[in-house]
Amino acid sequence: MKTRFVLINTSHAGNVGAAARAMKVMGFDDLVLVAPRWPNVLRKEETIQRASGALDVLEKARVVATLDEALDGMSHLCATAMTPRDFGPPTVEPRVHFEALLKQERLALAASAPEAKNASNPADDGEAGGGSAPAGQTGVAFLFGCERFGMTNEDVYRCHAALSIPTNPRFGSLNLGAAIQVIAYDWRQALGGFGVQDATPARVQADAAQVAGMLGHWEQALTSIGFLDPAAPKKLMPRLNQLFNRAQLTPEEIHILRGVAKAMIETAQAKR
Amino acid sequence: MKTRFVLINTSHAGNVGAAARAMKVMGFDDLVLVAPRWPNVLRKEETIQRASGALDVLEKARVVATLDEALDGMSHLCATAMTPRDFGPPTVEPRVHFEALLKQERLALAASAPEAKNASNPADDGEAGGGSAPAGQTGVAFLFGCERFGMTNEDVYRCHAALSIPTNPRFGSLNLGAAIQVIAYDWRQALGGFGVQDATPARVQADAAQVAGMLGHWEQALTSIGFLDPAAPKKLMPRLNQLFNRAQLTPEEIHILRGVAKAMIETAQAKR
Numbered sequence: 001m002k003t004r005f006v007l008i009n010t011s012h013a014g015n016v017g018a019a020a021r022a023m024k025v026m027g028f029d030d031l032v033l034v035a036p037r038w039p040n041v042l043r044k045e046e047t048i049q050r051a052s053g054a055l056d057v058l059e060k061a062r063v064v065a066t067l068d069e070a071l072d073g074m075s076h077l078c079a080t081a082m083t084p085r086d087f088g089p090p091t092v093e094p095r096v097h098f099e100a101l102l103k104q105e106r107l108a109l110a111a112s113a114p115e116a117k118n119a120s121n122p123a124d125d126g127e128a129g130g131g132s133a134p135a136g137q138t139g140v141a142f143l144f145g146c147e148r149f150g151m152t153n154e155d156v157y158r159c160h161a162a163l164s165i166p167t168n169p170r171f172g173s174l175n176l177g178a179a180i181q182v183i184a185y186d187w188r189q190a191l192g193g194f195g196v197q198d199a200t201p202a203r204v205q206a207d208a209a210q211v212a213g214m215l216g217h218w219e220q221a222l223t224s225i226g227f228l229d230p231a232a233p234k235k236l237m238p239r240l241n242q243l244f245n246r247a248q249l250t251p252e253e254i255h256i257l258r259g260v261a262k263a264m265i266e267t268a269q270a271k272r
Numbered sequence: 273m274k275t276r277f278v279l280i281n282t283s284h285a286g287n288v289g290a291a292a293r294a295m296k297v298m299g300f301d302d303l304v305l306v307a308p309r310w311p312n313v314l315r316k317e318e319t320i321q322r323a324s325g326a327l328d329v330l331e332k333a334r335v336v337a338t339l340d341e342a343l344d345g346m347s348h349l350c351a352t353a354m355t356p357r358d359f360g361p362p363t364v365e366p367r368v369h370f371e372a373l374l375k376q377e378r379l380a381l382a383a384s385a386p387e388a389k390n391a392s393n394p395a396d397d398g399e400a401g402g403g404s405a406p407a408g409q410t411g412v413a414f415l416f417g418c419e420r421f422g423m424t425n426e427d428v429y430r431c432h433a434a435l436s437i438p439t440n441p442r443f444g445s446l447n448l449g450a451a452i453q454v455i456a457y458d459w460r461q462a463l464g465g466f467g468v469q470d471a472t473p474a475r476v477q478a479d480a481a482q483v484a485g486m487l488g489h490w491e492q493a494l495t496s497i498g499f500l501d502p503a504a505p506k507k508l509m510p511r512l513n514q515l516f517n518r519a520q521l522t523p524e525e526i527h528i529l530r531g532v533a534k535a536m537i538e539t540a541q542a543k544r
Binding site: 018021022024025026027050052053054091092093095164165166167168169171172173174175177178181182185188189193194195196 | 466
């Protein structure tokens with residue numbers, strides 16, 4: 001789904017750089033700045049520094065004068081707002097809203113094929129056409145206000161939803177870059193995410209017989225060093241069995257543990 | 273659940289400030305710095321500036337020399353690591369891991385009451401006691417390595433899980449503060465979240481009769497201004513009906529729309 005991040009009246013160059021980086025790590029690259037404090041903010045040293053390797057996002061970014069210019073091709077506008085307003089779009093948690101939005105999109109896609117014929121000729125009933133997004137081609141724009149005051153009411157009123165990141169009721173002051181990171185992350189996750197590559201190779205687990213054999217070896221070893229009294233074993237071996245079950249031992253670890261048992265026994269024998 | 277953020281060998285003062293702020297907005301306040309580059313980092317100007325209002329987190333924070341000192345009372349250690357290692361704890365997505373961890377915790381809590389009697393007397397089978405966390409009192413520590421190189425293998429090997437934030441496969445370079453924000457957010461959400469206060473008051477929806485009355489008024493108005501031809505109405509009124517149904521009109525909006533209709537009619541009458 002087409003995704004755009006729109007920063008309105010941003011003051012700090014560092015935040016523009018942080019925004020580019022936050023977007024790129026989540027695979028987004030469409031950044032538009034509406035009337036930033038510094039017109040040359042995309043080329044400022046601090047911006048470039050904080051963007052780290054996301055220079056391509058800065059190069060592609062546009063600076064425009066009005067919110068209107070920033071919203072071409074976008075059909076669903078999400079405000080980000082912390083402060084309550086007595087009027088406007090519903091305040092929603094990002095995750096909850098993203099799920100609903102994507103469900104709607106799937107329904108629209110499913111419905112668009114059979115309905116296309118009827119909808120394509122809207123007669124002369126006043127529909128202007130032009131620029132409207134076909135069903136299933138939603139463009140989502142996330143709007144972020146300036147650091148000190150957030151979004152203006154006027155801008156929030158244009159939006160379909162006001163996203164509110166659930167924060168500490170006594171300290172809701174999210175840094176702009178951090179807020180963009182959270183929204184970009186949640187939106188990417190909602191879109192299916194990138195997944196995570198498991199760094200560790202698949203572990204082969206030792207089977208129960210190998211574990212039992214190793215435990216037998218240990219029982220012998222613990223007896224040899226005088227830790228286990230065969231006449232009063234209490235629950236020691238079952239406890240160790242439980243411990244090693246939880247540990248989901250590999251064959252290599254069985255080998256190591258048997259080595260330990262062997263060394264215990266040899267040491268005990270040498271001392272005699 | 274007890275939660276601690278542990279920053280190891282952090283280089284940039286700004287990131288320490290950002291960490292404090294990111295933690296506080298998600299309701300966490302236990303920050304420990306292990307051998308930071310600047311021993312006085314908690315009092316540096318840049319730290320304080322980036323922490324914004326989270327000065328209390330900085331004041332409570334500790335600087336220690338070794339990771340061991342940072343982990344007292346913690347029972348579950350989460351590394352954060354981007355680069356694959358051929359050995360070590362499983363690499364997991366934060367959300368997936370947090371869900372599993374909390375499920376485990378709930379099971380432990382449920383089981384702790386009946387099992388307490390048996391477990392409290394571990395006989396003389398070598399259990400040392402001291403500092404071990406009772407079931408259901410997990411302390412979770414999130415460990416973050418230095419900006420340039422991340423965590424050392426040695427530190428990762430101590431951990432129970434290696435959290436990996438799913439990022440763009442071609443650009444996984446998360447800023448340290450941004451990573452802390454994402455982890456703090458996901459963990460807080462997993463713990464139940466803060467919820468969001470809907471800023472807009474509950475909307476009263478107009479009933480069908482009010483909508484139908486308004487539509488009748490509009491039909492009359494659209495005819496009066498020559499937009500609707502009663503002899504060939506096509507589907508105009510049903511389309512408007514559908515549009516206004518989707519809009520879930522309030523009584524106030526019905527009032528506004530009736531005002532518009534009234535003005536149309538008056539204008540048409542004045543022109544005759």
